[in-house]
Amino acid sequence: MARSVPQSRKITFTIIAWLVALLIFFPILWTFLTSFKTEGEAVAVPPHFLFFDWTSVNYEQVWDRSNYPLFFLNSVVISIGSTVLGLVVAIPAAWAMAFSPTKHTKDVLMWMLSTKMLPAVGVLVPIYLFLRNVGLLDTRIALVVIMMLINLPIIVWMLFTYFKEIPGDILEAARMDGATLGKEIVYILTPMAIPGIASTLLLNVILAWNEAFWTINLTASNAAPLTAFIASFSAPEGLFYAKLSAASTMAIAPILILGWFSQKQLVRGLTFGAVK
C-alpha cells in the first residue's frame, strides 16, 4: 500500500532532490569534463562548461608518457588477487559458522568485525618493518596478501550473512538422501552460494581498488596502483590540471561503472548485512 503524498509537495521534493543531486554530482562531472579540455582551457577564467574544443589528448598523453598501464595493471592485480585469496580463506570459515554454529559463533564474528575498527597505522609499523626485512616492499604479492588481511573480516562477515539465508533444510534433506560432505558442497551449497560470493567479490574489489592508506605507504614504483599514482599528483598548481583529471577519470571509471550495477550489494556489504 503506497503512502499518498500530495502532488504539489511531491513536485517540490523532486526538484529539490534533483538540485541536491546535481550539486553532489558536480565535482565528479567537472573532473570528467576537464579531462577533455586542453591545459589552457582547463584553467580558463571564467570556466567553460560544455562549449570548448573537446580533445582526447590528455588521455593519450597520460597513457603514453606515464606508467599508467603499469599502475592500472597493479590496481587490477591487487584488487582482484586479494579478493580471490580472501574468498579462498573466508568461504570455509563462513560456511562453518553459518551451518555448524556453536554457541561462540556470534562472538567470533563480532570479534573479527571489531578488528576493522582498529587504527590501521598501529598495524602498519610491524608490517612495514617485516616487509622491509624480507625484501617484499613494493611488490604486488605483498600488497595482495596485506589487502587480503585487511578485508578478510568484511569478507567473512558478508559471506556469513549470505550463507545464513540458504535454508538449512535443503542441506539436511541432501544428507538424508546420503549425500557426502563433498557432494553437498559441490552440488547444493555452491550453486546457492554463488550470488552471495559474487556480491562479496564485487564489493571487495571496489574496496581494494580504492584503498590508499596501505598502497601509498607500502609501494614506491613497481607495485604502486592507481590510488598511489594519483596521490603523487597532490600538488598540481594548475599545471597538469587536465591531465590529472584524465588520470582520475580513468582511475574511478571502472568503479563508477561497477558501482552502477552493484549499488544494492555495495550498501549491503558496507553495512555488514545490516541493510538488505
Next chain:
Amino acid sequence: MKPRRLRNVAAQTALIPSWLIVIFAYIGTIAWTIRISFTSSGIFPHYDWVGLKQYDRLFDSHRWVVSVQNLAIFGVIFIVGCLVLGFLLAVFLDQKIRGEGILRTLFLYPYAMSFIVTGLVWQWILNPTLGIEQAMHAWGWSSFSFDWLARGDRAIYLVAFAGIWQSAGLVMAILLAGLRGIDEDLWKAARVDGIPAWRIYLSVVIPMLSGMFVTALVLLGIAVVKVYDLVVAMTGGGPGISTEVPAKFVIDYLFNRQNVALATAAASVMFVAVFVVVGPWLYSQYLRRRPGEAS
C-alpha cells in the same frame, strides 16, 4: 552420529585459517607495536626498556596535540554532518519522487570514489587561485573571497566538508532502508491526528531508526580513525601543520623521521582511544544478546 561429528570437525578446521590470520595480523602486530613503544628504537626496532619516555615526548609534541585536536574537530563535524545530511537525503528520497533509483545512485556515487580522488577534486575546487573564487571573480563578483583552504585555522573544516560529501550517501542508503521498513499506518494515524510531519520524524521515526543510526555511526567512526588519505590528497597536512591528523603523524615519524618508537607510541595511544570508545559498544552488543539466544 559419526558423519555429524565429521562435519563438525570439518567445520572447526575450516575456521582455522581465518583464526590464524586474524590473530597474527591483528593481535600479534598490536602487541608488538605496544611493546616497541616502550623502547628507544630509532630506524630499527630494538628491545630495550625506557618506560613511558616516548609517551612523555609524544604529549610534549605540539604537532601531536594539533593532530589530536584536528581529529576531534574532523570527527565531530564529519559524523554529525553525515548523519544530518544523510538523514535529510533519505527523507527526500522517501517522498515517492521521480527518478528515485537514479538519484539514489548519484547520492551514493561519491562513496565509490576513493578519499584520494575526493581530496584532489575538492582541493582544486576550493583552491583560491584555481577554483570557485576565480570563477566568481570572472563572473563579476570581484569581492567574493573564499580562502579557507589556505588558512591554517579554517582548512580542517573544509577537509571535514569533503569527507561529508564523500560519505553522506552511505548514511542515506542505510537510513533509506530503515525508512522503507516503517509501517504506512504511522503516517495515516499522524494525518488523522493532524500532527505535522516533522514532529513525526523527530519523535517517532528517528527513535525507530536507532539501530540504523548506530550502524552508520560505527562505519563513520571507523572512517574517522582511519582518516589519512583524504588529508594527504587535499592539504598534505598544511598549511603548516594545521591539518595534521594522528595517522599522518605516525607515518611521518616512521618514514621521514625514522623514529619507530615514537611512531608506535602514537599508534598505541590511538589503540587505547579506540578501545575506550568501541569497548563499551561491543560490551553492550555482547550483553544484549546474552539472555537465551540460541545461536
